[in-house]
Amino acid sequence: MALGQARLCSLLGRSWVLCTRPSTLVAPGVVEGHKQLTTQPNYKKPFPYRRKKFSFMRSLIEYTSARMNENSRIILVEGLPCVGKSEFAKKLADNFKLKYIPPFTDDDVFVICGLDKRETDGLMPTERLKCYDMDSFYAGLDPQKKLFYGNTQINYFKQRWEQYLLALRHIMNTGQGVVLENSVYSDMVYALNMADHGYFTKKGLRWYMEHRENSLYLFWKPHLIIHLDAPSSYIEKKMKEKYPKLQNSPVLNEAYLDGWRKKYNEVYLPEMRQHCDTLYYDIREMEDLDLLFMDLEGMDLISARFGESTKFADWHKQKEEQWSMYRLTLESEHYIQHIDDWHGPWECPELAMDGEELTYLEYLFQFIPQYSYDPNYWYDKDGNFIPRELLKEVSPVTLASEDPTCNQGVPPTPKVTS
Incomplete structure (x- = not known):
């Protein structure tokens, strides 16, 4: 930052004083001063980041840290299907005036410019090039095709990665907190469970975990995870009631759902507790949402704690320079594209295509x-x-x-x- 200002000074002469600030400017007391969620946040006028690009020149007068307030939080609502995540997340966002980002659908993955790629499966010369969505997954196709779902799961990871990037960009440019469902961090729960049931090879899963680690280093961790849970038998019943076509699914059973829940409780949540707060609710015993939201208002989701140095550490920035540089990084299309881009490894044939397929x-x-x-x-x-x-x-x-x-x-x- 200081070097950039020095170069700017040589171009603007004495007028540089009007558009620079000290590189050591301490961020306002938002990081430690405003700790608890409120139903009446005081948001500043948002920066139109979808139409205008946040540049270095704008960072000299548009302070990111000044936008942060008590509701500048990222909250993840996690859990298995049919536990009421969407309804809960929407009410949570509405109560605290947060932005709700709905989960992606298969159309977000398979529809490009109005074309459903699944309709082109008949043109594909090999099974590997065809599309495998959740409908075909639960239908339980030929076991020889099971490994091709690994590629679909990686595409789902990419969708969740882009959603979390949007959440960070939104909070940096507006100060408004964000509520997400089943985030990019919990995507590994699905991948690990798929590997246990033969949908990922060991090499494919190892590559997925490496790709996950390399992609997530850019992101600041969330502030709070709310895990909604229920017994596997309850979830199976609800899913089959909501989606009648799953009645005879060979995949949807208690054993598969138990694996999901085990990965949540034994792998994902213990890892995330090092970086953020977590709450657990059994949806069969949930209290009134108004009382639950009142409890959330009393939670401190930012202050450093003794013995928990890594919790909320990403958000403990003392200088405006740190906030602005991170915001500029999130707005760098070239940098983001480099991280988001991936190519299937040659040692995992179920995730990569050969030369003849590429030529076709x-x-x-x-x-x-x-x-x-x-x-x-x-x-x-x-x-x-x-x-x-x-x-x-x-x-x-x-x-x-x-x-x-x-x-x-x-x-x-x-x-x-x-």
């Missing part, structure tokens, strides 16, 4: 226009692409996934060629 895909992409579209761009019903930055200036615009019937026009030159 490059050839196929030339005849499927949706694969040529950059997902960072929007387009209107005439097929005219509009950069996301100009979204507010052009109307009407429609995202492909919202209106798959729109005319997509003449596709641009494919990114990959045969």
Whole structure:
């Protein structure tokens, strides 16, 4: 920061004094001064980070630490399916005026610019190139295809990684806390349980855990994890009531759900307790939510504690420079893309494709226009692409996934060629 200011001074001359600040500026007392959640947070006017880029020049006058307040917290609501996570998370966010980020769906993974990749399975020459979603997973397909679900789980990890990145960007640019469901940190629970039931090879699981470690070092840990739980028999019954097509699923049974719960209680939660607070609730015995939220208001989710030096450590920054530099890192598209990008390891054939498969895909992409579209761009019903930055200036615009019937026009030159 100091070096950047020195270079800036040589360019601006004496006027540099107006747009610089001491690199040792101590952050306000937000880190230790405002400790408990409140139902009436005092948020400052948010920075429009979706339309404007937070740059080094803006960091000189836009102080990140000044945005932090008692509700600048990341709260994770974790648990198995059908335990009421979504309803609980929404009410929690509404009560404390936090932002709720809903969980992703299979469409977020398999739909690109209005094209459902699952519809192209008939064009794929090998089973490895086909799409395997949760419906086919619970249907219990041929055991020889079980290992291909490892690739799907890695795609789910990527979706959760991007959601947590969005949560951090939101809190840094607005000061508003965020509530998430089943985060990128708990994704390993699913991977470990899948490995126990033959959906991951040992090499594939080892690569997944290495990729997880390399991807998560960028993130600051959450402040609170709320774990909603119930017996496996209860969850199995609820899932089959909600999704009748799972009635005869060979995968959905108490043994599989027990493995899930065991990984939560013996692997995930002990690891996260070193960095944040955790709460456990059996949904069959949950008290009134208003009383529960009153208990949350009394929790200190930021102060350092004796003997727990790693808890909330990521958020104990004393200088504005530290907050701004981290915020700039989260806004660096090149840096984020480098971390988020991954390629299947050659030693794990179930996670990687060979040269012939890659050549076929490059050839196929030339005849499927949706694969040529950059997902960072929007387009209107005439097929005219509009950069996301100009979204507010052009109307009407429609995202492909919202209106798959729109005319997509003449596709641009494919990114990959045969």
